[in-house]
Amino acid sequence: MNFKKTALASAIALTLATGSVMATTTTVGGEFILDKATINAGGTINLALLGLDSSGAVDRFGEQQGSVIIAVVNTIKGEIVGGSTYPGATPDDPRPSSGQFTSQVRYFRLNQGNGQVSINYPVTATGTDSVTITLQERIPTTGGGVEFKTIASAERVVTINPPSSAPKALNVVEFKASALDPEKALGTTDDGIWADGITGKMTAGVAGAQIIVESENPSAAGELTVTLRKGSTSVPYTTQMQLGKAIVTLDNKVTSAGKYYIEATFKGFDGNSVDLLYPDTVEVISTGLPRSIVLSANKQRLNVNAGQGATVSATLKDEYGNTTTSRAGTAITVEVKDANTTTTGVAAFDIPVGVGASKGSYQIGVAGSSAFTKASTASLVGTALSGPNRTTVSGITASAPLAISAVEKTLVVSPLFTTAQMAGTEFKAFTVVTSDNNANVGPITIQNTTTSESLTVNRDPSTNVVQGFFKTATDGATYLISDSTGVYAQQLVDAAGIIRAAATNVELRNAHNQKVTSVYAGTIASSTDRAAYIPERSLKMFDTFGNSVTPGSPGGTGTFTASSTNSISVSYMGTGTASAGIPDLSPGGVVEVRYATVGTKAFSGTDNIALAFDKPGLGTNNITVTTNVSAPEKLTAINAYITQDKIPTNSEVALTVEILDQDGNPYPTTDVTVLFNDGLTGEGVIQNPDVRDLSGNIIATGQQLFTTAGSRKVLVVGAGAVEGTFKLTFRNPDGSVKAERTFTVASAYEGQCSTSNLSACTTQVDCESALGFFAGDKCSVRPELTSTGSVFDPTTGEVTEGTLDFFGGIYQALKAGDGFTKTAVLSCYGPNNPVSIQAAFQVDPADVGKGGEVLIVGLLTIGEFNFSGWYMMDLNNIVTWDGMSLAGLTAAKEVGELPSLYSSVLYQGQFYIGGLLNLYVGYRNPAGKVVFSSSAIQANIVNTDTCPN
Structure with a gap:
């Protein structure tokens, strides 16, 4: 048969026509070395990618003939740091990138035989992860493209344990406004537990703002929730904390303007981020784009004759219903028309809303064109106009109708109190009669216009006096008086306010005004002691009706003392007297309860701090505040992680060093020293191994591992061209705690089954x-x-x-x-x-x-x-x-x-x-x-x- 005419022969000819340009590499194998094969969820592993020559050494010259050596890394449960999603399509394509130590597939380009990869594991990861690595040669072809040749492949199994979930304490450290926010407001950074807190700012409905939360434990990992709270409105966001840090990105659901408290909580942790003194807040402002008008009035019934009248207000609202100004900087005129003008006789009137204002008002029902001509009900609608031509403003919808009625008869009211009355006490409030001398007017409603608290009472038929009984304290002294039948015109009357009653309850409250029963016992600089602090300003007193009695003077609140059976001292720092404090005194001082953690008076565990108050009338004259005093952390273990001590010549591998306390938590310190070849003698010892940090700084023997307090460091250990051994020792000052790793620099093929051996x-x-x-x-x-x-x-x-x-x-x-x-x-x-x-x-x-x-x-x-x-x-x-x-x-x-x-x-x-x-x-x-x-x-x-x- 004619061989050239077969389908198979045709394919052979096609292959011969477009071959490679015969780029060759001396890289014939690979070695892939992890620092850790077991990790807690939320942690990071580092993987060295090594291309080997025929001798088992890292091939420094594998690319000199025009080839590119690429490592393809695949993880099922992790997140690869860096790398490229594409291996490159032309000989000079810069992709993939070289990577760094720090189901996903990434491509990494080796540099002189070495490559580095970091893989993060989310706190939700469990079980085992299969990390597969394939080393490839990218070869240019005569057609201008590339082809790939597999050099070596391997699999590494990583065991994922549950996350380390003890945050110890939480702190909201930063608010970052969204780049999309038209105001481009910036948050502030909280730099300590007694800092001034976060004061962020954002525009309603704008997504992308970020809230950053950190824990005292730098390795904490788990589920964290950040809640924005304003009154009864709560907007929660859940994310994952890793390595003691979490970032929450807000969506576009925060639409109601106002000041929100920011609170962070951690699943399984009994505590939150809220300070006792300084709140973390974000102010949500309106969009600055009016989209509607709301008409309102301070009364619904007025006299048909020119009398007290009513104030009609026009308020601009944005798309979310927030009161807003116009950021466009133009004045707006709200033209108000009565749909029933032919009946009421109320003519159209204007309510100007000036530049930078969100509201305007107009007095209706007084002498002039806005007076009612007869008993009737007006239906008022406001429309936005602008400019001298009174052009209707597009994009701002007219208001809903506002009903205001005019009646023939009116209440006639006289105040009977000119001094503030105590909450919870009955007093003679007003004399109420009618314009028609009706003795059977029925129940009278009294509403404080500031607090909106109202009560319905009956007149004394002999004196026409109504009694007042209010529970909410206020300085507001204006009251709206109405008859419950709605026959008479309402009256606004100025009198006096309501003052709080005597203190009957005391509570410890945090900066978000939440009741708390425990305080944090923190460390003291340059001391092994711990201390709990109770600010005077956080002790709040209330009367029976919930009105705050504090802040006040010792005559109104009394004083308090603190005591603890397990502390070594109780000090009143900056308080009003040498022996006692004044509740909620501003700025006030703090009570420091100090504990020894070492010595004969050392204490650890939960302590009860008793606060005793001398104010008469309190339902209870003492409260108990708990604090948890932990034993002092001490350097208990040093771990140096790498999965194998035999490394190829010319290689660079990651070695992770971690410093731990007695509970297995990170222990930040500077008291760890690095030694080379401590006690190692004999032939073949490599005297000056190449050890660097991730920034490339050289670590020398006798040097401290950390220049500032730290608990974890990834080192890049370089093996030179000479085979031999060297030892790295990490130890505390007296050598009682140390970790040692002895490395053998040799051919990777020695005794190992691999693609290259x-x-x-x-x-x-x-x-x-x-x-x-x-x-x-x-x-x-x-x-x-x-x-x-x-x-x-x-x-x-x-x-x-x-x-x-x-x-x-x-x-x-x-x-x-x-x-x-x-x-x-x-x-x-x-x-x-x-x-x-x-x-x-x-x-x-x-x-x-x-x-x-x-x-x-x-x-x-x-x-x-x-x-x-x-x-x-x-x-x-x-x-x-x-x-x-x-x-x-x-x-x-x-x-x-x-x-x-x-x-x-x-x-x-x-x-x-x-x-x-x-x-x-x-x-x-x-x-x-x-x-x-x-x-x-x-x-x-x-x-x-x-x-x-």
Whole structure:
């Protein structure tokens, strides 16, 4: 048959036409070293990516011939820091990036054989994670593109333990306004537990503002909730804290203007971020874009005759219903018209809202055009106008109708109190009569216009006096008097306010005005003592009705004293007297309750602080405040993490050092020293190992690990070109706590089964895992047939170049030293020279996991008989093939799920006849697509009599 006319031959020609420019690399293997294989959720692992040369050293020169070495890193449960999402498409493509130490796939470019990756694990991660790494060579092709060749691959398993969830204390440290906010307001940074708190600012409905929360424990991880609270309105946001820090990004649901308290809580932690003295707040302002008008009035019924009248107000509202000014800086006129003007006689009137104002008002029902001409009800509607031409303002909707009635009769009211009355006491308030001298007017309603508290009472029929009884204290002295039947015009009357009653209750309240029963006992600078502080301003007194009695004077609040049986001292710092404090005195001082944590008076645990008050009339004259005093932290453990101490020459690996206290929590300190080769002697000791921090600063022997207090540091340990050993020691000043790691710098292949050290692979399974072929009890390199392959499209019938690697070779017992070769000359066939023919190929990612059929095709040529024919495998049978119909190929094997790399022994045994055999392999997916090698495994079987006995 004409070989050049076959479909397979056409594909071979296509492959030869577009080959690589023969860029070569000396990088033949890889080593991938983790600092930690076990981690708490919320933590970070660091992975060194090392390209190796044939000697097992990191290959510093693997790219000098124009190749690019890329590591493809895949994690199922982690989040990869840095890297690229694309491997690059042209020879000079700068992608992927080089990475850094610090289901996702990222590409990293090695630099002189070294690469670094950090993987963060969310606090929600559990179980184990499979991190797979594939090292590839990116080779430029003659067509201007690139092709990829796999160098090595490996898997690393990471065990994920539950997060470390003890924050100790929480602090809202920063508010960052959204870049989308038209006001571009900025938050402030809270720099300590007694700082002034956060004062943020944002525009209603604008997303993107951020609130940053930190914990005292720098490794705390878990679920954190930030709640914005204004009155009865709460807007919660839940996020995850990692390494003691959480960032909440606000959405567009914060729409109601006003001042909100910011509170952070942590799942499983009995506490919050709220200080006793200084609140964390964010002020939400209106959008500054009026979208509607609201009309309101200070009374609903007035006299038809010119009398007291009523004040009608027009208020501008934004799209969320917030009172707003116009940031456009233009004055607005609200034209108010009565829909019932023909009945009421109330003419249209204007309410001006000036520049920078949000509200205007107008007096209606007095002498003039706004007076009612007869008893009737007006229906007022306001429309926004602007400019001298009184143009209707687009975008601002008219108000809803406001009903105001005029009646013929009116109440006549006289106040009877000119001095403030005490809350909860009954007093003579007003004389109420009517313009028609009606003795049976019925119940009278009295409302304080400041607090909106109202009560309904009956007149004394003999004196026309009504009694007052108010519970809410206020300075507001204006009252609205109404008859409950709605017959008479209402009257506004000025009198006096309501003062608070005597104190009957005392509470400790935080800066958000929430009742608290415990205080935090913190550390004291330059001391082992701890102290709890109770500010005078946080002790609030109330009367029976909930009115605040504090702040006040000692005559009104009395004083208090504090005591504790477990403390070493109770001090009144800046308080009113030397021995007692005044509740809620502003600015006031604090009571310091100090505890020893070492020595004979050392205390740890929960203590009760008793606060005794001498104010008569309190329901209880003392309250108990608890505080938890923890034992002093001490440096108990130093851990230095890396998963293996043997590292290749020229490599750079990550070593993570952590300092812990007795509870396993981070212990910030500067008292850890680094020593090189402490106690290590003998030949082969590397005297000056290269140790640096992540910023590239050199760490020298005898140097402190931290220049400022720290508890965790990632070091980059560099192995030079010389093999040997060195030791790193991390210790406290007296050496009672230390960690040591002794490193061996040597070839990575020594004694290890790997892609670059196949001779150490002694089983079929290990050999295949290392990407080799196994025969004759040894693992050999698998020859590459092609790095592209060919693809047959059953829809079009066309064959195009592919992008997948194919491997294959022949092993013969008489030439065991040659391993597997792509082409082989068999000088002898028969039982004394058994062979193994093996193949492997990549599967298109679109086909991985799906069913498929493995295809095997052979072209046998026997020269002495002038014979040439195509054959294919049909399961276990050899059948003929026409060499043309790729769709007619039969399956050598059916595969339930195609793996990403398929490997198989095609034939094992002896040959029975001489000739030239070319074998091609591939697979077919369920849709009929055929992917196959365009290069053959070739066996030239010579018919001689030279076989050994």
